[in-house]
Structure formats: C-alpha cells, structure tokens
Amino acid sequence: MIKKIAILSAAVFTALALYACAPGEHTSDFFAMDTYMSVKTYGVDAAETVKGEAERLESLFSVTDDVSEIGILNANGRVEASDETIELIERALYISGMTDGALDITVYPAVRAWGFTTGEYAVPSPEKIEELRSLIDCTKVTVDGNTVSVPDGYMVDLGAVAKGYLGDRVRDILKNAGITSAIADLGGSIVTVGGKPDGSPWRVAIRDPNGDGSVGVIEVKDKCVVTSGGYERYFTDENGVKRWHIIDPATAEPADAGLLSATVVGEDGVLCDGLSTALFVMGAEKAEAMWRKEGGFEMILVTKTGDVLVTDGIIDSFSLSEGSPYELKVIG
Numbered sequence: 103m104i105k106k107i108a109i110l111s112a113a114v115f116t117a118l119a120l121y122a123c124a125p126g127e128h129t130s131d132f133f134a135m136d137t138y139m140s141v142k143t144y145g146v147d148a149a150e151t152v153k154g155e156a157e158r159l160e161s162l163f164s165v166t167d168d169v170s171e172i173g174i175l176n177a178n179g180r181v182e183a184s185d186e187t188i189e190l191i192e193r194a195l196y197i198s199g200m201t202d203g204a205l206d207i208t209v210y211p212a213v214r215a216w217g218f219t220t221g222e223y224a225v226p227s228p229e230k231i232e233e234l235r236s237l238i239d240c241t242k243v244t245v246d247g248n249t250v251s252v253p254d255g256y257m258v259d260l261g262a263v264a265k266g267y268l269g270d271r272v273r274d275i276l277k278n279a280g281i282t283s284a285i286a287d288l289g290g291s292i293v294t295v296g297g298k299p300d301g302s303p304w305r306v307a308i309r310d311p312n313g314d315g316s317v318g319v320i321e322v323k324d325k326c327v328v329t330s331g332g333y334e335r336y337f338t339d340e341n342g343v344k345r346w347h348i349i350d351p352a353t354a355e356p357a358d359a360g361l362l363s364a365t366v367v368g369e370d371g372v373l374c375d376g377l378s379t380a381l382f383v384m385g386a387e388k389a390e391a392m393w394r395k396e397g398g399f400e401m402i403l404v405t406k407t408g409d410v411l412v413t414d415g416i417i418d419s420f421s422l423s424e425g426s427p428y429e430l431k432v433i434g
C-alpha cells in the first residue's frame with residue numbers, strides 16, 4: 103500500500119514538474135510605430151512590455167509627433183535629445199558613411215513631399231525635386247553632447263533604423279526576463295531569442311515582393327532578420343510606375359536599383375535595419391562589394407530579374423520556396 107502511494111505520488115509529482123517546466127506559449131499582436139507587430143515568447147508573457155517599449159521609442163523618434171524629440175528637431179532645427187536618440191542618430195550617421203550615403207537620415211523632406219507620411223501621394227515637380235535634393239545631406243547634422251541641430255529646411259527621419267533599434271531593446275528585455283526562446287516581428291524587423299523551445303532554429307519566411315507567398319525561408323537562432331522592400335508603402339504614378347517609400351538620397355526620388363527587396367541577417371538590429379534600407383538603394387552590385395569589404399552581416403536580395411541572391415554565410419540555412427519562379431544564386 104505504502105509502495106503504491108509512493109509510486110502514485112511520484113507520478114503526480116513528475117506530472118506537475120513536467121507541467122511547470124513545459125514552457126507555455128504566449129502570442130500577441132498589436133499596432134505600434136505605424137505597423138503591425140507580433141511577439142511570441144515561451145515561459146513568460148512579455149507582450150505588454152514589448153508594446154510599451156515600442157510606444158516609448160515612438161514617443162522619442164516619431165516624425166509625425168510634434169512633441170517627439172525628432173518632431174522638435176524638425177520644427178526648430180535643434181533639440182536637447184535623450185541619450186538613446188543621440189545613440190541612434192550617431193549609429194545611423196556611421197552606417198551612412200559605410201554605405202556611401204545610401205542611408206541618409208535627412209531624407210525626410212523628400213519622404214514627406216512624395217506623400218509617404220500622409221498617404222497623399224504625389225510626384226513632385228522637377229524644380230521641387232531639385233530643391234529636395236539640396237536638403238538631403240546627413241553630414242550637415244551636428245551632434246554636440248546631447249544637442250542635435252540641422253541647417254534651415256533640413257529634417258531628420260529615423261524610420262530606416264528605428265525598428266532595428268526596437269529589436270535590439272526587445273531582445274535585451276526578453277533575455278533579462280529570463281526568456282530563452284522568443285520571436286518578435288516588429289513590422290518587417292524580426293528579432294529572435296535562442297531557437298524554438300525544442301532547440302531547432304526559428305524559420306523566418308522572406309516575403310515574395312510580387313505576391314502573397316514567400317520566396318523562401320531562412321533558419322536562424324539569436325539573429326535579426328530585417329527586410330526593406332518596395333511592396334509595402336507605394337503608389338503607382340501616372341505612367342504606371344510603382345513609387346515606393348525608400349528614397350535614393352542622390353536623386354530625392356524612390357530608389358530604383360533593380361531590387362524588389364533586401365534582407366539583412368545579423369546580430370545587431372540597428373545595423374541590419376540600416377543596411378537593409380541602404381542595400382535596397384545601392385542595388386545588387388554595390389551591395390555585394392560592400393558585403394565583401396565590410397562583412398559582419400549576411401543578405402538575401404530579390405532582384406527585378408527574378409534572382410534570389412544569398413550570401414554564402416547563410417546559404418545552408420536558406421531554402422527557396424517549392425515551385426518558386428525565382429532562381430537561387432549564391433554570393434560567395
């Protein structure tokens with residue numbers, strides 16, 4: 103009898119222990135930074151914290167909020183900014199140098215004139231384009247301690263790096279909460295903590311810029327996967343040409359360097375986000391040259407001519423979708 107009870111209680115104890123250890127899955131979707139976001143964690147539910155962090159950073163970086171630090175800078179040409187805003191501006195300026203100006207945080211006058219902030223899309227006149235071009239040059243942004251200033255008419259937009267910054271913060275928050283398995287999609291900026299609870303990698307689909315499906319899947323652990331493309335925010339002009347929200351700083355017009363999307367895979371969210379935007383502006387050839395020169399990141403480029411170019415550091419983790427019309431090519 104005693105033996106039976108002992109066996110029974112051992113079984114109950116084991117079941118309880120298993121239950122307590124079995125990590126519960128928590129998923130949540132929300133809207134922040136002008137985009138849909140989703141978070142999946144195991145063990146601890148961190149959705150509210152992540153959402154709160156997105157809202158906190160939005161209140162610093164938003165271009166449409168007059169009282170955000172960037173809003174104040176754009177209205178007054180000057181702001182006393184938080185350490186975080188300073189850090190993000192300085193990192194964006196560094197990436198600008200690295201990409202030969204393809205990333206430029208002073209594109210905002212152009213982004214606005216083309217209507218990407220308001221949704222009132224319009225092709226600016228040639229004179230206006232000329233004027234917009236003269237207002238894009240991030241080497242004119244001055245950072246002195248915590249004071250940021252720009253010349254008259256210049257405006258800053260951190261949209262190309264903000265979600266990557268959020269990704270880095272979210273990863274730190276999740277790890278500090280003891281979470282070892284999580285994935286967050288912060289509007290095209292994906293951050294992963296560890297792998298899936300069973301130890302296998304997270305599978306991140308790369309969207310087909312020409313359709314609803316995906317061009318392929320990349321398997322990652324503890325990495326960021328950030329995609330920039332022309333398929334999310336765009337309008338079609340009177341000549342039937344798609345005009346999207348990524349601006350070539352050299353022309354003040356939507357970038358058109360032969361890519362449909364650029365994905366960057368790496369450990370640093372800000373770098374991945376900044377580079378994904380920059381690579382889209384640069385096109386495949388310059389992107390490849392920079393990858394060889396700088397290293398520290400991997401990329402997946404989808405070209406207008408139907409190629410999917412993948413760098414050799416991640417080729418073993420990438421698989422093209424079944425029946426895909428795209429051709430897979432390795433950059434090595």
Ligand code: ADP
Pocket residue numbers: 204205206207208209213218259260261262263265289290291329330331334335347348349350351375378379383
């Ligand atoms: P998304 O934020 O749509 O996922 P990106 O990270 O590529 O994609 O950021 C695009 C945003 O960055 C645009 O909406 C605009 O605000 C800004 N932007 C556009 N072109 C550039 C550029 N060449 N350099 C820096 N920022 C840019």
Ligand code: MG
Pocket residue numbers: 261262263330374375376377378379380
């Ligand atoms: Mg970006």
